[in-house]
Amino acid sequence: VLMLAGAGTGKTKALTTRIAHLLNMGKARPNEILSVTFTNKAAKEMRERLERLVGSRSDAMTVGTFHSFCAKLLRWDGQVLGLESNYSIYDADDQLKILKESMELADVDPKKFAPRAVLGTISKAKNMLWDSQAFAKNVDLDNYFEETCSRVYKHYEEALTRNNSLDFDDLLMKSVQLLSEFPEVRKKYQNRYQYIMVDEFQDTNI
Numbered sequence: 001v002l003m004l005a006g007a008g009t010g011k012t013k014a015l016t017t018r019i020a021h022l023l024n025m026g027k028a029r030p031n032e033i034l035s036v037t038f039t040n041k042a043a044k045e046m047r048e049r050l051e052r053l054v055g056s057r058s059d060a061m062t063v064g065t066f067h068s069f070c071a072k073l074l075r076w077d078g079q080v081l082g083l084e085s086n087y088s089i090y091d092a093d094d095q096l097k098i099l100k101e102s103m104e105l106a107d108v109d110p111k112k113f114a115p116r117a118v119l120g121t122i123s124k125a126k127n128m129l130w131d132s133q134a135f136a137k138n139v140d141l142d143n144y145f146e147e148t149c150s151r152v153y154k155h156y157e158e159a160l161t162r163n164n165s166l167d168f169d170d171l172l173m174k175s176v177q178l179l180s181e182f183p184e185v186r187k188k189y190q191n192r193y194q195y196i197m198v199d200e201f202q203d204t205n206i
Contacts, residue, residue, distance in 0.1 A: 002201070015197050016046060019061070020053040028194045030060035036069050037199035043068070046199065062193070066204075067168055070175035074166070077185045081178055088165040095119060095167050102155035108148055121149040122156060126169035127205050129176055132157045172205075 001018075005011050019035065022028045035050075037043050043064045050058040062069060075085045090098065099119050103110055108118075125135040132153040139150045160166060166174065179186045198204065 012042075012046065012049070012199055015199055016049040016053060019050060019195070019197060022195055023054055023057060030054070030057045031062075032192060032194040033061045033063075033197070034069070034193040034195070035061065035063045035197040035199070036066050038065060038203055040065060042199060067171050070171040073175050073178060073189075074171065077178060077182075077188075078174065080182050080185065081174060082161075083166075083174070084164050086164070088163065089171070090160070090165050090167045094165075098159045098163075099152070099156055102152050102159055105155040106148075106151040108152055113145065113148055117145075118149050118152050121146065122153050123169050125149075125153065126167075126173045129173055129206060131173070 003011055003014060015035070019033055022033070023030060035046060037046060047058065047063050050061065050063065062072070071089065074081075074083055074087070078087070079085065096115060096119065099115050099122075100110060103113070103115060103118065122135075128138075130138060132150070135153055136150045139146045141147060160170065179189070
């Protein structure tokens with residue numbers, strides 16, 4: 001089902017009411033429902049609406065942001081990617097600190113290349129599902145800035161791995177990798193979640 005409607009017309013209400021209907025009709029158990037959205041505020045509102053509609057049954061549902069769901073996936077099954085379940089999630093300040101260290105290792109002058117701009121390019125690459133190797137293969141060699149970012153990305157990626165850490169883009173990229181490359185893990189979640197609800201679907205990326 002794809003619902004198209006303007007702002008404030010009740011899309012989220014329809015989504016949560018549909019979940020309640022699926023439960024009340026016996027079409028799904030609470031733990032078979034996955035509902036995701038983008039912001040913490042929207043996820044909180046969705047959880048509160050569901051609690052009002054179905055009571056304590058909402059506790060067994062997986063409801064949250066894309067990033068929080070991916071973080072859970074990777075804590076549950078990220079070991080197959082070589083990720084320990086107690087991994088850290090780096091915030092913007094952590095990222096910038098590691099990025100600057102990576103620029104130093106790559107012999108890149110932060111006065112010539114703004115660290116935030118380099119980080120932004122790495123983020124775009126991750127949103128294309130490119131790790132440092134894939135980015136290096138796809139980089140425009142005539143574009144000196146991109147080629148420089150590619151060298152920094154390699155060190156940045158190695159630093160995250162060394163520290164058993166992920167940034168926010170990794171949560172999405174690694175989850176896609178987990179479900180794409182490990183059929184037995186994918187099957188487990190396909191069997192568990194019978195209904196997947198996505199609020200603000202138009203904002204999803206690849």
